[in-house]
Structure formats: C-alpha cells, structure tokens
Amino acid sequence: MEILIYGTVNSVIFALIAVGFTLVYGVSRVPNFAHGSIYVLVGFLTWSFVNDLNLNYALAIILSLAIASIIGLLIYRIVLIRLRGMATSEIIASFAVSLIILEGLRMQGIAGFKGFIGPFYVLKPFVEGKIELFGIFIDYQRLIIIGAGVALVTALSVFTHHTKIGLSLRAIAQDERAAMMLGVNSDRMAMIAMSIGSALAGLAAVAILPLGNISAEVGYRVLIYALAVCIIGGLGSWGGAILASFVIGFAMKISTALFGALWESVVLVGTIIVILLFRPSGLLGKQKELEERV
Amino acid sequence: MAYLLAPRLLLIMGLLVVPLFVDMYWQRVLCSAGIYALLALGFDFLAEYAGLVCLGGALFIGTGGYIAGLLNHYFHLPPLLTIPIATVAGAAFSTMVLIPCLRLRGIYFAIISFMFPLFAVFIIIALNVFGGTEGISALDTFPSIWLELYLILAAVLVSLFAIRRLVNENMGIILRGVKDNDQAVRASGISITGYKTRAVFIAALLGCFGGAYLSHLYGWLGLSLFAMDFSILPIAATVMGGMGSLVGPVLGAFILTPMSEALRGFGQLRVVLYCLILIAFMVYKPEGIMNYLERKYHQFEKWEEV
Secondary structure (H helix, E strand, C coil): CHHHHHHHHHHHHHHHHHHHHHHHHHHHCCCCCCHHHHHHHHHHHHHHHHHCCCCCHHHHHHHHHHHHHHHHHHHHHHHHHHHCCCHHHHHHHHHHHHHHHHHHHHHCCCCCCCCCCCCCEECCCCCCCEEEECCEEEEHHHHHHHHHHHHHHHHHHHHHHHCHHHHHHHHHHHCHHHHHHCCCCHHHHHHHHHHHHHHHHHHHHHHHHHHCEECHHHHHHHHHHHHHHHHHHCCCCHHHHHHHHHHHHHHHHHHHHHHCHHHHHHHHHHHHHHHHHHCCCCCCCCCCHHHHCC | CHHHHHHHHHHHHHHHHHHHHCCHHHHHHHHHHHHHHHHHHHHHHHHHHCCCCCCCHHHHHHHHHHHHHHHHHHHCCCHHHHHHHHHHHHHHHHHHHHHHHHHCCCHHHHHHHHHHHHHHHHHHHHHCCCCCCCCEECCCCCCCHHHHHHHHHHHHHHHHHHHHHHCCCHHHHHHHHHHHCHHHHHHCCCCHHHHHHHHHHHHHHHHHHHHHHHHHHHCEECHHHHCCHHHHHHHHHHHHHCCCCCHHHHHHHHHHHHHHHHCHHHCCHHHHHHHHHHHHHHHHCCCHHHHHHHHHHHHHHHHHHC
16 A cells, blocks of 8 residues: 555656656657756755745745746757757757756755755745555645646646647647648747746656755756656657656655665666667657657 | 878877876876777767767766776786776676667667666665775776876777778768668668667777776776766767867867866866856857868868969
8 A cells, every 4th residue: 555655656756757858858859958957946946035035935936937937948049949950969958058057056055065964955845744544644745746746747738739839839849840831930839848848847846845855966866767757658648658657656666665765776777678678669659750769 | 191191190299299298197187088088089989970879978987997996806907907808898798788778769869878877876876886885995006107198098099090990991881871871771681780789889998998997097996987077078078079070079088178177176167167168169169179170271271282
C-alpha cells in the first residue's frame, strides 16, 4: 500500500516535471535545456519574494511564474531564434543558458558548496499537516501535488487539442513549412511555447520544492528526469509521457523499497537502456520515427 | 609547398616551443589544455563527421581516469603501462555503454550521452566503490614536468593529424554519409551502427587517454573526473575554434583553458563566463575562428597570384 501511494506521488512528480519539457520539445521542437534551471530559478525567486520582500505567498508565486515565462520568452527571442533548425546548436546554446543561470545562482550562495554548512533554502508547504489514508500517513502537500498534476495534464491536453494556439503549436511540430503556408507564425509559436513551458517548469517547482531543499544540483536532476521521461515515453505523445512517468516513478519507488534509496538512479539508467534497446522510439512514440531514429 | 606547410609548421612549432618560455604553473595549465584539446578534437570528429553530438565528454575522461588510477592503486602498475591499458580498455568500455544509444540520432543521442557522466557519479556514490566520494589519492605521478608536458602535446599533435587523415579515407567518407543521409548508406549495404561504433571508439580513445593522463598528472582520482567541465569546455572550444575544421577545436582549447585559468579568481563564475563566450560565438560568429582564418588565408594566396 505504501508503495502504491508513494509510487503514485512520485510518478505525478515526474509527470509535473516533464510536462513543460514535453510541451516545448515534443510539441514545438525547441529543445529547452534551460528547463531545470528555470525550475530552480522560480524556487529561488519565490523564496526571496517571501523571505526578503515579505510578500504574500500566493502573490510571490504568481510573480515568479510571470518572471519565468518572460525569461523563457527572452531566451528564445535573444538566443535560440538565430539558431532555429540546427538542433545541435539549439541544444548547446540552451544548455549554456541553463549553466549560466544555475552557476550564477550558485554564486548567490544557493546551496551547492555553501549549502552543506549554511542554512538550507526551503519553501514552506501550502498546507501543513498530514492525513491518514489506508493506514499510511501522507502530508497534504503530496496530495496537492497529485491534484495539481492531474489538473495540469488535463488542461494541457485540452489546450493542445482544442484551442487555436495549441493546434498551431502542434502544426509547426508536424510540418513547419505547411503550417507557415497556412498562416502560422512559427517563431511566434515557438516563443509562446517557450514561455508556457517555462511557466510550467515554475509551476512544478512551487508544487514540488516544499518537499525538499532548493539547490543548484536540483536543476541538473530535474533536467535529467524530464529528459528521461521524454525519451522513455516517446516524443510528442502525452500518453507516452504520462505512462513513462508512472513507469519511472514506480520502478524507482519499488527499487528503493527493495534495495535502498541509493539504487534509485541505477534503476533509472537501467530502465532507459532496456526501453531503448527494445523500443528505440519510446513507449508510445510514433511521430516522424524514420527521420529521427534509425 | 610553403603555402601548405607554413600553417602546419606554425602550429607544431608553436605547441612545442611555447612551453619552454613559461613558468611551472603555466606549464601545468598547458597540460590540462592538452587534455581539453583531445576532448574537443573527439567532440568535433563525432559531431561533424559522424553526426553524433556527444555532450558527455566527461564519461570518457572519467572511465579512462578511473581505470588507470585503479590499476595503479590496486595492482601497482607503472603509468607507462596503465595509460595504454586505460586508453584501450576505457574506450572499449565507454563504447559498450554507448552502443544501445547509437540507434538514436541527433538530439536524442546528445540527450542520452549528456546523462551518462551524471549517472556514473550517482552509481559510484550509490555503490560506494572506487573510493566513493573521497576518491583515491597518492597515485604515481610522472617523473618530470617535461615528460608530462611533451607527452600530452605529442598526443594532441599525433591524433590531430591522424584524424585529419582519417576523415579523408574511405572510412571518413562513409561516416560523412552516415551523418548526411544514413538511409542511403544503409541502402548501399553498409552497417551504420558498425561505423558509428568505430567512430565512437576513436573519439573515446582520445578522451580516455586524456583521463588516464589526468589521473596520473595530479596523482589523484575522484568524482570530479566526471565533472561538467569536461563536457562543456571542449564544446565551447569547438564552437569557438570552428566546427568541422579539427584544428579549430585544438586552438580553441589552447585559448580557452589558459583564459579560464586566468579567471580562476572568480570561482564558479568561470562557467558562467565561458558559457557567455560560447553563446556569443554561436550567435554572432557561427563559423568560428579557424574557418575564418582559413578563408582569409586562401584570399591572401589569391591576392599574391594577382
């Protein structure tokens, strides 16, 4: 029972982390390697709004989400727009942006080498306390995460399938030239995708970070998790991403229960390699299979 | 003849003579610049000639370094033996690790290869083997600074010219074919994965040599062999020097490493600075220094004829 409940929480955390990355890359083909850094940045901003400027918690969250989406937009407008179409350069440039943000934050003393001695940066949960569920204690924050995850995924799938912007986003992913002929401005769409994706990363951050510390290392880990979910699930498929987050979430939880917490990452690599060996295009990935993979 | 020889001799002499005129500290810096140059060369070869963008240079350094260090620590082999063994065994090992991912292309391979060094760190911490988080110190070092200096410079020059030659042989042509249109190569009855494996092995040889050398250079091995620096700086050097020119990345490494050494006072801000340089080059001068110089040099030749 404990595995079931905490496994679900874990899986939803993965889904929340990956959803922004999937939207930006799987849907509009911009590999946003700055995903993890924006996640940490939002955590840090919220923390300092609350603790340095004494703002209201909700207001702080809204402000930092707005800042995150503006940063995402600027990253695309200033850097990525000039490299559009060259996947390699896009990866390297966005990863460089991510390093700038993360290492810059580390200078600010946000954990890393200072964190082990100095105070940890911790966001406080929305609602304190825990509840007993089938004999297992679970705190409210984890329940909130599950609710947020379900709501977000539903909202996004409605957004990409039934609104004009969402449909245009998918159009430029499938065939950029045809979409442009039909009057979709591909640069503007990519810009919108980046800003939505960054806001989603931020949303995941404010929901998940109360469970742990904010540190620069979290940024790298979040990026890896997002990539892992995307690769395992297959790109451009919501179902795949959700399935993959459940596969990883439960695989990691079960291995923790059986062997201990340190084995988590080993299991993660193992899962990725096994799935790539048997299904190179991911669990549910079909889009453009021949062009992308051999 | 002189037209062709001059730039090559300039590079060789430059690399061989400069160490004579700098002090001990900067000689050490040149040693690590050599390691980065090897990595950058491997990255450029993989990215431009085989179409595999490998963001995980640290995997090669780490594997080579750990194998050499462990052989030295547990079996007391001298560096003369450990370095060749670690180069070949490390390259074989990292190629084995990467084989499942070779079916991926472009961005997917980049993503996966980026994850490997980080996972290697997790695994070493999780299993607490090979010295765990502490690392192993007091390995054998080289007898003199001149040996360590000229060993790495010779390795850089030899591998630079070897790879330049390789990419114009049949194998290089096939690899470029794999990069540009792998379905066509496949239709010609050539195994793409086989050739990709060979290309990765070659790049891994360079990286693992650098790693093995590094662990003997400082007489120490630890988790920082898998550090992000070894993945990022070579890429910055390649972009700065000019992708696809092979010489460019080497030059870039020999410019960037001393520069980042001079910025050591800034601590972690160094990474930020060289990322800024990287982005600036990418956005404003995508061809890189070397391609620019080469064009100018050819123009110069044309003027002389006129």
